[in-house]
Amino acid sequence: MRRFGPLLFGRRTRRRWIHLILGGALAMPYVFVGSIASGPLLDETTLFGSFSSQLLAFALGLPLAAVTALFPLTRPMSVAAVRALCAVPDEALADGPPRTRRERGRTAAWFTLHLGCGGIISGMTLALVPFAFFLIALPVFVGLQDSWLGLPGALRRPWTLVAAPVAGAASLLGLAGCVAASGALLAGAAPRLLGPTPADRLAAAEQRAADLAVRNRLARELHDSVGHALSAVTLQASAARRVLDHDPEFVREALAAIEDTTRRTVSELDAVLGVLREGDQRASTAPAPTLAADLDGLLRRTRAGGLRVRAAVELGPGGADALPPLVSREAYRIVQEALSNALRHAGPGTAVTLRITRDASGLDLVAENPLPPAAVAAAAPARPGGGHGLRGVADRARLLGGTTASGPAGGVWRLRVRLPLEPPA
Template identity: 85%
Template sequence: MRRVGSALLGRRARRRWIHLVLGGALAMPYVFVGSILSGPLFGDDRFFGSFSAQLLAFALGLPLAAITALFPLTRPMSVAAVRALCGVPDEALADGPPRTRQERGRTVTWFTLHLGFGGIISGMTLGLVPFASFQLVLPLTVGVWDSWLGLPDHLRTSWTLAVAPVSGTVCLLLLAGCAAGCGELLARWAPRLLGPTPADRLAAAEQRAADLAVRNRLARELHDSVGHALSAVTLQASAARRVLDHDPEFVREALAAIEDTTRRTVGELDAVLGVLREGDQRASTAPAPTLAADLDGLLRRTRAGGLRVKAAVALGPGGADALPPMVSREAYRIVQEA
């Protein structure tokens, strides 16, 4: 019973009901235009004549709504309303105006369905809620209504007064069920009609892959530069502390190496943070160490920590400058990690 009550009058059902009423409100200008077009057919120049004239005005208004749904901002506004009121996940809906004919056609279909269902539910709400409320309070206020309106005899019988609350309750449940059903249908159709196309999903997946590649590269750069620098500084400081009393020249060289390492690391860290701030624009232009420019400094700083290092570099006639930048950078990182 609780599940049924939540499905009919729960928070999600109420928000979807509001979404339908919003569609009915959007349909009103088109219904007004439709009533002007349908008036001569029924010999009635009023906005709202007979029930048949109202149905015809509604039927004539929906094609007009479909035409105006070609306006580019229709899909963004519809998506915003669906996200706020229908409980549809954000990733199931597309952003921005439609770009292809297929997307425009789906937007037109959605807008027409929203206004169609919204107009029906809004009309039922305006008609059934007062009628059901009157039936619910009729047994308690029959004297008041009789004095005001002069109720007919069949509304004052005991049988009518006993059935009226039941009939009013059934009307309200019927209205809530129709609103919940229409809201559920629109919520299920929204991803199909307002969601991204396969091309959009592919583009989003490619963008996520590119972002992931940039993040992985940044993480690797931070590990290779900052991690190595901290390890080298730790070793150099430890070595300097051990020989502080009897080898001041070594301590001086170790402190100079620490200064050089930290200064260089701050520059690399600033470059990596710049990529994070500015995105992919600087991902390909951020400075990176190479064999030609940075190998000698790496060996010098390592030797300053007390480690004996011998280097034999054989790169062919062109030397380190002939290596492709990516190969030179990765070779430097391998030596650094070793």
């Protein structure tokens, strides 16, 4: 009894019972329309005549329900009801209206099944519950046995009065069993009829991939712009503090570089965060820094932080302005990350060699800086959460169809990136 009690009368069964009653309520307009046709077929003058007329009206109403289930909003409303009342996992059900003929057919089959089972259970509930309580109360309330009720003689016999409560309880148990079975049938059929198709799963996977790509792009942009700015500002402020007393001209240059860096970074940060704001179009319209427009400023701000940068730029006819905009933008971020790494790991006063060359098919970026002394490297603790810069450079190059190589070589740290001038689609 402990095992079957929750199965027949538990919270899940009660909620599914409500779902079935809802289906019966939705079936009533279709049954009413069916009864209009069933009366003439059976030569009955009343709207709801015999039991056979009611069954025929119910049978004629279900095809009408299947036709109206082709309405696009039927599936979203059905899915919402199933999620709320049938204890079906959310991921097993599809979202949105059906898009294909097969999905519409499955939705119509579900709607017909729901209304069919709901109509039967609703009818049983309306008929059996009062009758069962009548049988249970029959031997208790003597007034119910009076002749004015029109009870047949068989119901007044002693053995009938003893068996009536048992029959009433059995009727309620039978109804509960039918409810549990019908609810389980609908819960099992919902994922097959209202669940996502392979096309839905593919669309969901593509949406997740697109969301992940946006998140990764935002992470790269924030790392490259804000991370570089913080590293540069930190080193510029540190260098200015050390020479504050005897080199005020350098201090003025460092403070000007800090002001320029922070102003540009705030603008870039606002553009990146605009992607996260629903309905904000600034992310698509705000200009992104490019190699053509912003390389000189980047080198000037980096040098103001104490890093000695020797830049060799050979871009041929047209210079940086002739580069494709996407390549120019990603090349700027890669150079920015290379200089930022040199600032963080090599320290002020380090000489960095930057070579940017272009040939007929692509753009080569090479950045070299001396490796820090072993004692300094051992004393410098690893930055928590660091190590994402080179991964971001590799991601940018890979998205453009390019290649990267980085590592120590001959006492220097070298980063080499090759970007094609015509990225893949």
